[in-house]
Amino acid sequence: MSQRWKPGRLEEHDLHALLDGEIGNAEKVALLERLQHDDYQRNELCELRNLKEMVKTAYDDLPLPPSLQAGDDATDHSRTGYGLSWLWTTAASVLAVLAVIVGTGLERGTRPEAARMVLLDPDGKGARPALPGDEEMRIVFHVSGDDPEKSDEILHEVEEMLTTYGAQGRKLRIEIVAHGRGLAMLRQGLSTQKEKIAELSRRFPNLTFVACMNTVERLSVEEGVIVNLLPEAIPIHSGVAHVVKRQQQGWIYIQV
Amino acid sequence: MKRLTTHMTAMLMMVLALLLAGTASAEDKGYGKQKVVYHINYDNPKKQAGAMRNIQNHINAVGAENLDLKVVLHGKGLSLLLEPEALKKTKLKFANATDEMQAKISGLKDQGVRFQVCANTLRGKKIDYESDLYDVTKEDIVPSGVAELARLQAQGYTYIKP
Numbered sequence: 250m251s252q253r254w255k256p257g258r259l260e261e262h263d264l265h266a267l268l269d270g271e272i273g274n275a276e277k278v279a280l281l282e283r284l285q286h287d288d289y290q291r292n293e294l295c296e297l298r299n300l301k302e303m304v305k306t307a308y309d310d311l312p313l314p315p316s317l318q319a320g321d322d323a324t325d326h327s328r329t330g331y332g333l334s335w336l337w338t339t340a341a342s343v344l345a346v347l348a349v350i351v352g353t354g355l356e357r358g359t360r361p362e363a364a365r366m367v368l369l370d371p372d373g374k375g376a377r378p379a380l381p382g383d384e385e386m387r388i389v390f391h392v393s394g395d396d397p398e399k400s401d402e403i404l405h406e407v408e409e410m411l412t413t414y415g416a417q418g419r420k421l422r423i424e425i426v427a428h429g430r431g432l433a434m435l436r437q438g439l440s441t442q443k444e445k446i447a448e449l450s451r452r453f454p455n456l457t458f459v460a461c462m463n464t465v466e467r468l469s470v471e472e473g474v475i476v477n478l479l480p481e482a483i484p485i486h487s488g489v490a491h492v493v494k495r496q497q498q499g500w501i502y503i504q505v
Numbered sequence: 506m507k508r509l510t511t512h513m514t515a516m517l518m519m520v521l522a523l524l525l526a527g528t529a530s531a532e533d534k535g536y537g538k539q540k541v542v543y544h545i546n547y548d549n550p551k552k553q554a555g556a557m558r559n560i561q562n563h564i565n566a567v568g569a570e571n572l573d574l575k576v577v578l579h580g581k582g583l584s585l586l587l588e589p590e591a592l593k594k595t596k597l598k599f600a601n602a603t604d605e606m607q608a609k610i611s612g613l614k615d616q617g618v619r620f621q622v623c624a625n626t627l628r629g630k631k632i633d634y635e636s637d638l639y640d641v642t643k644e645d646i647v648p649s650g651v652a653e654l655a656r657l658q659a660q661g662y663t664y665i666k667p
Binding site for chain 2: 386388403406413
């Protein structure tokens with residue numbers, strides 16, 4: 250990756266900082282603006298994000314005791330700014346190994362797999378477990394249609410939830426994933442909610458807008474449309490794969 | 506003695522019958538118990554009728570006794586319960602609670618289905634639930650349909666959007 254770096258391009262640690270949410274909104278906007286004109290680096294960002302998600306997913310799959318599973322996952326522990334990917338990966342592996350050691354230590358005498366099943370399916374009904382009151386609520390909204398009335402309503406509801414949770418000091422993370430016709434919401438030329446999206450992004454660091462790059466590519470290949478995304482939109486390779494993964498990670502899913 | 510035996514046999518039969526009835530009503534059709542939330546935020550009457558059919562088929566497959574099923578309505582979805590006479594008063598574009606639809610909804614309610622109505626939408630679309638909506642009481646109103654969808658899922662309900 251690094252040999253493709255040239256003057257004017259973002260450094261890799263900028264990309265990591267971007268993905269890990271370590272930079273302020275103004276800087277984020279500037280970085281994303283630069284990325285919009287750079288297909289190669291946008292792909293690189295996608296790849297990095299995928300890599301991080303894979304590490305995170307692998308980490309999630311480790312048998313952990315409930316005391317550790319209740320906390321957040323790998324990326325959140327490592328949100329302290331590791332600049333280089335090898336360092337990041339090493340840190341994640343060290344964490345993973347530590348987690349296994351701690352896990353086996355605490356779980357001595359019981360089968361970790363059984364403990365995990367209790368956690369995943371406490372009443373044996375195959376349903377997802379209830380969230381304990383103090384745990385972070387994570388919701389992914391999947392926008393696949395271009396009805397402005399619906400997206401308007403969702404932004405309104407999301408704003409209300411973020412405000413309420415903030416006022417009550419409860420933890421909430423929301424991702425709005427736009428894909429297919431839903432991408433209109435995040436396109437410069439088509440979005441009817443540009444100001445609202447900018448305002449909400451400024452006000453709530455726990456709200457993320459995600460744009461499906463498969464859709465962007467399809468539009469450019471099939472319809473010759475050059476898609477300009479809003480600066481708030483974080484590009485991801487596949488919107489569908491992303492919402493599936495989020496559900497696997499226990500996020501609440503709502504289709505708009 | 507003979508009378509006592511007949512008596513006991515009769516009682517045994519009754520106990521057996523009761524036991525059988527008990528297992529029949531809580532019959533597990535192979536799906537176990539389910540908690541499900543259906544999400545409707547569109548006003549296309551065909552799509553809504555299709556969703557009601559999905560729900561009935563769901564109940565048939567799993568058994569009403571094994572199913573805790575809620576339908577969360579918000580935005581345009583409220584048109585499902587909007588009576589045609591009330592359409593003009595409101596800001597909705599469809600009123601789909603025709604006699605036929607009302608019968609379907611009532612049938613589903615008899616099987617334990619709960620319809621939850623979003624208060625934000627009632628305000629935004631200028632709907633009076635008492636006079637404009639079919640068979641909605643105060644207990645059916647939730648502050649926010651979207652927040653209710655999240656809350657139910659956090660409680661272990663499975664999300665379905667037909």
